[in-house]
Amino acid sequence: MSCDNISQQADEIEALRSIYEGHFSIEDEANRSYAIQVEEGSKEAMFQISAPWLKGTQRAEASSQLENVFLENIGEPVIYQWVEKLREVLQSFNDTESCNTEEDPIQETRENKSEHHSQFPLVHGEPLQAGKCTFQGHLAIVKSTDDVKEALQTLLEIKKVANATHNMYAYRIKKESGNISSDCDDDGETHAGSRMLHLLEILNVTNVLVVVTRWFGGVHLGPARFQHINNAARQVLTQAQMIVDEKKGSK
Numbered sequence: 001m002s003c004d005n006i007s008q009q010a011d012e013i014e015a016l017r018s019i020y021e022g023h024f025s026i027e028d029e030a031n032r033s034y035a036i037q038v039e040e041g042s043k044e045a046m047f048q049i050s051a052p053w054l055k056g057t058q059r060a061e062a063s064s065q066l067e068n069v070f071l072e073n074i075g076e077p078v079i080y081q082w083v084e085k086l087r088e089v090l091q092s093f094n095d096t097e098s099c100n101t102e103e104d105p106i107q108e109t110r111e112n113k114s115e116h117h118s119q120f121p122l123v124h125g126e127p128l129q130a131g132k133c134t135f136q137g138h139l140a141i142v143k144s145t146d147d148v149k150e151a152l153q154t155l156l157e158i159k160k161v162a163n164a165t166h167n168m169y170a171y172r173i174k175k176e177s178g179n180i181s182s183d184c185d186d187d188g189e190t191h192a193g194s195r196m197l198h199l200l201e202i203l204n205v206t207n208v209l210v211v212v213t214r215w216f217g218g219v220h221l222g223p224a225r226f227q228h229i230n231n232a233a234r235q236v237l238t239q240a241q242m243i244v245d246e247k248k249g250s251k
Helices: 003-023 056-072 079-099 105-115 145-156 192-203 224-239
Strands: 024-028 033-036 128-130 133-141 166-174 180-185 208-215
Touching: 003 024, 003 033, 056 079, 128 224, 133 145, 133 224, 145 166, 145 208, 166 192, 180 192, 192 208, 192 224, 208 224
Parallel strands: none
Antiparallel strands: 024 033, 128 133, 133 208, 166 180, 166 208
16 A cells, blocks of 8 residues: 555544544554444434525415424435425415515505504505515604504504515614613514614614515515615605605705
8 A cells, every 4th residue: 555545544534533523433443444423313304494585474384384294204214305395385385476466565555554543653665676676664653662562563464564575673762761772673684674773873763663574576686685675764764754854954
């Protein structure tokens, strides 16, 4: 055996020792015999769906279907069945959406606004188009976390909003002590809520809840989506006269 071959084997053994650590052992060094202990696979198979374009209800439905597949195949290989079931579920979502006619978000919002006049008062911004996606801001004056919950509940009773891809929000409340209570939620659009909260902090607005609804149109916008989210938030803040419209010079 050449020195070069021995050196390569030694490097590989060292790599295996580093990778498998306590599971790697030397059985007979003279005969170059090694062992890697493989633990019994007693843990349940796990899956994670990464599909930010799915609506919350669709993601829950897909997860439920995959869990059912696992329960029907306990102790058996399941990945192929998962993939096929996910393909089937996603196709059913596409078929359902293709049958639905597109509606103007602001029009349905206006109709629902009259239906919910007795509940928490909301301000609905103008929808902003970006590619095939639509963004729309909503705003409520809030003075407690209970107000936030009630405002969100009122907003999500609007079917078009509840069925949107994402409803991210942020709020800031100034307490009697002068301290600020704030929080945010991405609703699956990673970092969107925290960026909206940062916008509220920069603008120094308090006692306000801002929600931005996004309807995904099938085209990924990349990082540009955060600009559209902030634009929708700023637009509804201006409309509600919470900040000055620099173009008009009025509040």
